[in-house]
Structures are given as structure tokens and as C-alpha cells.
Amino acid sequence: MTATATPPAGSLLTAHDLRKAYGPTTALDGASFSIHPGEVVAVMGPSGSGKSTLLHCLAGIVTPDSGSITYSGREMATMNDSQRSALRRSEFGFVFQFGQLVPELTCVENVALPLRLNGTSRKEAERAALTWMERLEVDGLKGKRPGEVSGGQGQRVAVARALVTNPRVLFADEPTGALDSLNGERVMELLTEAARSTNAAVVLVTHEARVAAYSDREVVVRDGKSRDMERIV
Numbered sequence: 001m002t003a004t005a006t007p008p009a010g011s012l013l014t015a016h017d018l019r020k021a022y023g024p025t026t027a028l029d030g031a032s033f034s035i036h037p038g039e040v041v042a043v044m045g046p047s048g049s050g051k052s053t054l055l056h057c058l059a060g061i062v063t064p065d066s067g068s069i070t071y072s073g074r075e076m077a078t079m080n081d082s083q084r085s086a087l088r089r090s091e092f093g094f095v096f097q098f099g100q101l102v103p104e105l106t107c108v109e110n111v112a113l114p115l116r117l118n119g120t121s122r123k124e125a126e127r128a129a130l131t132w133m134e135r136l137e138v139d140g141l142k143g144k145r146p147g148e149v150s151g152g153q154g155q156r157v158a159v160a161r162a163l164v165t166n167p168r169v170l171f172a173d174e175p176t177g178a179l180d181s182l183n184g185e186r187v188m189e190l191l192t193e194a195a196r197s198t199n200a201a202v203v204l205v206t207h208e209a210r211v212a213a214y215s216d217r218e219v220v221v222r223d224g225k226s227r228d229m230e231r232i233v
């Protein structure tokens with residue numbers, strides 16, 4: 001595996017003093033964040049505190065009103081829409097609460113999809129997809145459609161799809177939110193194992209302490225402001 005342009009000791013993704021309002025609602029009120037390659041950071045906090053907004057800003061999906069976000073030394077605000085979407089496609093992976101698999105496609109086609117969209121041939125994309133499905137222990141489901149698999153299996157397929165492009169950052173927003181605790185733990189075990197094996201950074205939004213326990217570090221978001229867990233007394 002080759003190293004990225006980021007020095008090993010440096011942050012891969014950094015946000016400073018982010019502010020974002022939706023009309024009269026303040027979603028972020030001076031939130032900051034940073035993550036190193038290979039690090040798993042849990043973003044915790046009450047409902048409505050700004051966790052998803054922070055994740056969407058970090059991923060270049062939402063543009064903050066002010067503040068700066070730097071990815072691998074590049075300021076996001078200087079990128080245009082197509083540069084930002086190219087970054088999302090090639091460097092970032094996403095897993096959401098409900099896997100958001102394409103119902104008409106089989107599981108292996110779903111996992112192969114990001115590679116197909118990047119121009120990889122079907123054969124090669126499905127071969128890579130199957131490797132990831134084996135790691136997430138869902139290769140037996142390759143020919144099934146999302147409606148024919150369980151919630152936990154579907155989330156593992158979604159994790160395989162998020163990792164198939166070998167992203168540098170995996171964004172996961174409540175990836176186990178719809179699962180029972182046993183399935184949730186299995187998804188987290190496999191997700192963190194897979195991310196660590198490729199040195200991907202993981203931004204993990206969760207309400208649950210037992211999910212956050214899989215992280216290296218916890219950040220709490222409250223009223224749009226972020227803090228490292230240790231600083232909260």
C-alpha cells in the first residue's frame with residue numbers, strides 16, 4: 001500500500017470553526033474537527049446537536065456558512081462542485097443508517113457500483129466487490145437483491161460498497177442505528193477491521209456508547225459546538 005501525500009503524523013481531514021445555519025436554526029456554531037489516516041473517531045451527542053451536519057460538511061456535501069475544511073492539504077472552499085464530487089467518488093466512502101442499496105441490483109452489483117461509475121469493467125468491478133464481500137462475510141449473498149437479505153447483512157453489503165474504492169475516509173452516519181445490538185456489534189467489528197486494514201480514517205456518527213467503543217477517540221457535539229470527550233467534566 002502506498003502512502004498518500006499526507007505525512008503520517010499529520011491530519012488527513014481538518015475542520016476549523018464551522019458555522020452553518022438553516023434559516024433561524026443554528027446547526028453548527030463553531031465546530032472543529034480533525035482526523036488522522038487510519039484513525040476511527042466517534043462523533044457523539046444528542047439528537048439535533050449537529051452531528052450529521054458536521055459529517056456532511058466534512059464530506060463536502062454541505063457547504064458551511066463560514067470556517068475552513070482542509071482535506072489532504074487542500075482547502076475545500078477553493079474546489080468547485082465537480083472537483084468536490086470527484087473527491088467524494090475517489091477518496092471518500094459512505095454508509096448511512098439504512099444501507100441505501102439499489103433495490104433492483106443484486107448485492108454484488110451494488111458493491112461493484114462505485115467502481116462501475118468510475119469506469120471499471122464489470123468483470124473487474126465484480127471481482128473486487130466479491131473480495132470485499134468476503135471480508136464482510138456476505139459473499140454468500142452475491143446474487144440476492146437487498147429486499148431478500150436481513151438488516152445486518154444489508155448494512156455489511158453497504159460497508160463493502162463504501163470500501164470497494166479503497167477510500168481514504170469512510171463516513172458512517174448511524175451505520176448500526178437500525179440494527180439490534182448483536183448485529184450492530186458485528187457490523188462495527190467488521191467495519192473497523194476492514195478500515196484499519198486499509199488505513200482508512202473513519203468518521204463515525206453514533207448515539208450509542210457501545211458503538212463508540214470501537215473508536216480510537218470520541219468527539220461530542222452539543223448545540224453545534226464540538227469538544228474532545230476528555231475535556232468534558
Ligand SMILES: Nc1ncnc2c1ncn2[C@@H]1O[C@H](COP(=O)(O)OP(=O)(O)OP(=O)(O)O)[C@@H](O)[C@H]1O
Pocket residue numbers: 022025026027045046047048049050051052053054
Ligand atoms: N436541511 C436542513 N434544513 C433545515 N434544518 C436542518 C437541516 N439539516 C439539519 N437541520 C437542523 O440543524 C440541526 C442539526 O441537525 P443534524 O441533522 O446535524 O443533527 P444530528 O445531531 O445529526 O441529529 P440526529 O442525532 O437526530 O441525527 C437540527 O436542529 C436540524 O433540525
Ligand SMILES: [Mg+2]
Pocket residue numbers: 051052053173
Ligand atoms: Mg443525524
